[in-house]
Amino acid sequence: MFALPTYGFIVLVMVLITIGTVRMLAGTLGTVPGPARTVLPADAGALTPFLILRAFASGCTALTGVEAISNGIPAFKRPEADNAGKTLIAMTTLLVTMFLGITVLARSSQVTPIEHQTVLSQIGRLVFGSGPLYSALQVMTALILLLAANTSFADFPRLAAILAKDRYLPVQLMNLGDRLVFSNGIAVLAILASVLVVVFGGQTHRLIPLYAIGVFLSFTLSQIGMV
Numbered sequence: 198m199f200a201l202p203t204y205g206f207i208v209l210v211m212v213l214i215t216i217g218t219v220r221m222l223a224g225t226l227g228t229v230p231g232p233a234r235t236v237l238p239a240d241a242g243a244l245t246p247f248l249i250l251r252a253f254a255s256g257c258t259a260l261t262g263v264e265a266i267s268n269g270i271p272a273f274k275r276p277e278a279d280n281a282g283k284t285l286i287a288m289t290t291l292l293v294t295m296f297l298g299i300t301v302l303a304r305s306s307q308v309t310p311i312e313h314q315t316v317l318s319q320i321g322r323l324v325f326g327s328g329p330l331y332s333a334l335q336v337m338t339a340l341i342l343l344l345a346a347n348t349s350f351a352d353f354p355r356l357a358a359i360l361a362k363d364r365y366l367p368v369q370l371m372n373l374g375d376r377l378v379f380s381n382g383i384a385v386l387a388i389l390a391s392v393l394v395v396v397f398g399g400q401t402h403r404l405i406p407l408y409a410i411g412v413f414l415s416f417t418l419s420q421i422g423m424v
Contacts, residue, residue: 202340207291209334210317214298217324221305228307229319254413259296263288264415268352349390354382 220226266285273280299317302308308319317338325331354370358379361370374380397403 199344202337202344205333206337206341207295209330209337210295210299212330213321213324213334214295214302217302217306217320218298220324221302226302226306227323229309229323250413253417254409257409257412257416259292260416264419265348265352268356271355350383350386353386354379357382357385 217226263285266281266288270277270281273284299320302320302324303316306320306323308316308323310316311319315338318335321331321334325334357366357370360366361368370379370382370385372379372381393404393407397407
């Protein structure tokens with residue numbers, strides 16, 4: 198169930214990048230019509246500490262699969278650490294390839310972020326047209342986002358149980374439910390997530406900055422600890 202959308206998304210994005218790159222090199226890719234570009238002040242491109250922190254936070258948001266692997270090492274087949282390491286290398290390779298490919302195509306086609314359509318959707322419509330490949334890309338993108346949301350419910354309870362074992366969190370989070378998962382952790386996360394959705398009115402553009410801050414803090418603290 199989880200594998201089909203994952204492999205489908207990877208294959209479709211790779212096909213998108215391949216066809217788009219060939220058309221870009223051939224000069225037939227074209228551009229995406231978008232809103233008029235805003236003229237920025239002369240000092241808008243200055244490299245300030247705030248800009249560096251903002252870029253780091255955004256980069257951390259793009260790398261959130263790392264902790265899913267590190268938290269889930271006990272779930273791998275033996276040797277667990279070696280298999281987790283290979284998975285991490287594969288994930289990093291795919292991430293870099295897809296991120297750079299989409300970025301190059303976005304710059305070449307002059308895609309501008311708009312409110313009601315993602316950058317990937319705009320590139321997909323430009324490369325695939327409005328046919329079945331574009332529809333499949335949209336469906337797989339939606340499914341992969343649903344799976345990404347589920348990652349928290351798979352890994353937070355396990356991580357909370359590890360912390361609870363060392364008495365950094367309530368010991369009740371160590372209790373296994375009937376289905377051999379940490380049910381209390383899942384319930385706590387579900388309640389907190391529901392509260393956030395209600396408080397922020399379900400507006401993703403308001404929730405994403407909060408998510409970036411959370412990832413920024415957790416990644417920074419864990420990286421400092423590893424260093």
